[in-house]
Amino acid sequence: MALAVPTGLDNTKERPGERAPLVLGDTTYHDITEMVSSIAEKPPGRAWVLGFIVAFALLNMLGLCILYLIYTGVGVWGNRAPIFWGWPIVNFVFWVGIGHAGTLISAILYLFRQEWRTSINRAAEAMTIFAVVCAGTFPGIHVGRAWLAYWLAPYPSLNLWMWPQFRSPLLWDVFAVSTYATVSLLFWYMGMVPDLATFRDRSKNKWRRMAYGILCLGWSGSSRHWMRYEKAYALLAAFAAPLVLSVHTIVSFDFAVSQVPGWHTTIFPPYFVAGAIFSGFAMVITLMVPARKIFSLEKIITLRHLDNMTRIILATGMIVGLAYGTEFFIAWYGQVPEEKFAFINRAFGPYAWAYWTMITCNVISPNLFWFKKVRTTPWMMWVVSIFVNIGMWFERFVITVTSLSRDYLPSAWAYFEPTWVDWAMLVGSFGLFFTLFLLFCKFMPVVNMAETKATLAHELHLSHSGHGGH
């Protein structure tokens, strides 16, 4: 079988009393440096160029759509009474959710001392930043007069003579998402500084050396610096962990604090957070499976890394499935007629096709991960991860659109129909995401070399001093 795992690279077998190695083959510190740095140093491969052309074209389409939107007005979207939160908000929640896995991998797994995070956290953090960029675009243009979006900020305005309304979840959202974007950026950049120093030191070209030299702030690898650096990293991880939970909680408040049937539920915060982690890990798989193949990183992004991620997808997928069931139970148990109707309408109304797409993708497809064959075969997990991505987009669509399209006022009921601009912007947002991600792959260290080397050092230390060496 062509896609079979090369011998010696399968570290997914459980050996009692022994830690599975996370860096495979007789890899040395220098091998890790070579493996990762060469991605940025070699001229880009054909796959990268092709991908970049497509992604950049889609990004331009998004830009043109935004210009068209600003020039014409929000009427170019399918948003109509009573569905004023159409695809822009669906896309916003979808992308913010995607971002969450990056922070989860870099912060929460760090706090739990999960060493397998080290070779995937960089790309996952980059994914977070780029997903938040995509997410931030949509509310920015959804405000109608995008050039006045800065009115969201509490600044002493000479024109308005007023302050924002701090009791609105929409304003909490502004603070949550912007804090999240800022802290994720700091975390990502700080993590990259030692690796950028590696790039600087390997540069042959004077200009390249100067550019990376400025980016890495003159990092020398001093132990005194490392000590403060590691403390700062642990602190940022400790701040980012509750932050990531708060962000999707507050995003869910945008819905839950309103009184629309199908939105007004207390289950939303945990349900949204679980969904975010679920979709984020799926996106990490979607990105890492091809990246590890294209950039030949199989020795440091091992099958065990992928296996662990599929297990998290399986677990969070079941949490999401439980949440869907709980919503129905509470709708029945609460005996509020509008609430009951909202859920029956969701599953059997005009949007039943979307609902059952969501159930199939989110609840049924992850169950394939019960099989070890699926968990350890990259192309299979990649297919499932695509299903999960689709399912999670549909989840946001189902929540946003079905509830709004049929609320308390039957005379206002309507069926949502997206316009070509809606479609182009959704596709274009993937262009934005992949353009940024491909540029990142080309110019930045895709894998955290310093931490991977520390993991390797730990493994060497264990193998020298025998089992349970510390």
Added chain:
Amino acid sequence: MTEQTKDKKVHGVVAEYTDVDSLMAACRRIRDAGYKRTDAFTPFPVHGIDDALGIKPTVLPWIALGAGATGTMIALAMQIWMNGIDYQYIISGKPFISLPAFIPVAFELTILLASFGTFFGMWALNGLPRFSNPIFTNPRFDRATDDTFFLYIDAKDPQFDQAGVERLLGDAGGEQITAVVDDDTPTKIPRFLLTAIVSVIALSMIPALIVAKMRVTTSDKPRFHIFMDMDLSPAKDAQQTSTLFADLRAMRPDVPGTVARGAFDGNLDYLTGIDMEELSMTDAPRAQRLVAAYAQGDDASAQAGGDDASADSGDAAAQTDKTPWLKSNPLDVDMDVVQRGQTQFGIYCATCHGLDGRGNGLVNQRAQRILATAWVPPSNMHDPTLYQDQYPDGKLFSTITNGVRKMAGYASQIEPEDRWAIVAYVRALQKSQNASLDEVPAADRGTIEKEVADVKQQLKEAAEAERQRQEEAAAKAAAEEAEQATEEADADSADDQ
């Protein structure tokens, strides 16, 4: 301190190690030898090296704590000031300072500032960014970020002695022991780069300066619009086209089944109470004015025409009133019309004129009681000057429509048909107070006579019943008085005993 001044200043001595364990052993060795100003350079954080080198813990967590607490305070103060004090939103009767709603933003700002404190605090404590570092002069040092470990002893260490240090590092397993000398590459930013940076910064300030200038100065030119918002209305002029409607007409016809206010069907006699044909012969300009006013349909013009009519109906003008008023009611007056008029009269007229039309309605009664000085008493409908022969139906209609003296016109409240119905009712009301039996058809006279006899009989019986009641009451009172006198007499005799 050994100061080497041969050609370049020596900053310290560095040695290479190939694995973590030998580095750690060397670290412990130089620590135990008493060196304080030491450092190791490693491609990744080596755990336990701070202890091996004797590095003290950092104050960074306290910086983070302080920054985080500042964030909380700023967020709470900001929200309490903005929403609780300076600009209060009334939301469902909730308190203006509603702390639970302020938690999310307070939390986010706490995290944000704590993260800033950690991030920038760490770089500040590490003395970074620092782009010129003498240790980078050693070309082998490029491997410090790859796979080689360096141990360094600074020349500023009190125990520093170059030969001794080199021997010590060699004994601890170090290779490639070299002195770190001054970096002789230029440390200044290249001139062209500096020029470029300064000019970019200067250029980027131009738009901000233009905006700032525009904000503080006045101009007689129209506002500068980047985005038009709703500053210019796309309203259409008459006869223009519009793609908003299928027929491409910007001017819209009336909605089917509706009549615009003031629209008339051409029968001006009915709306004005004036014989327009005759008026156009006797007073053509006035007729034209009236036609124009009603045809235009707007309130101002109609009012102008109305004033014209009401002025003529004033007392002074009454003698010389040449207006060809309609002599009779254009409606086919029957019982329904009169009852409709009675209802409308009760609603709109009776408050002042009274239900009986004698001009003593509740409003008038109150005005008299409070001695209102500006009050003009309402007309008595039973005054002979208001009878049909002196005050034609058309004129009465016009008075209701346009008002007279203090009375306002009722055109906007009462439909024309109802105004004519009121005219009919007023005529009936006048007749009711001023009719003779001769005007009643002979066939009905018997009924009326019988009714009159019945009423007289009832009045007579009522008077008789009243007289009897008074007599009985008087007799009863007399009896009670006598009884009371007897009791008092008994009481007096009892007292005497």
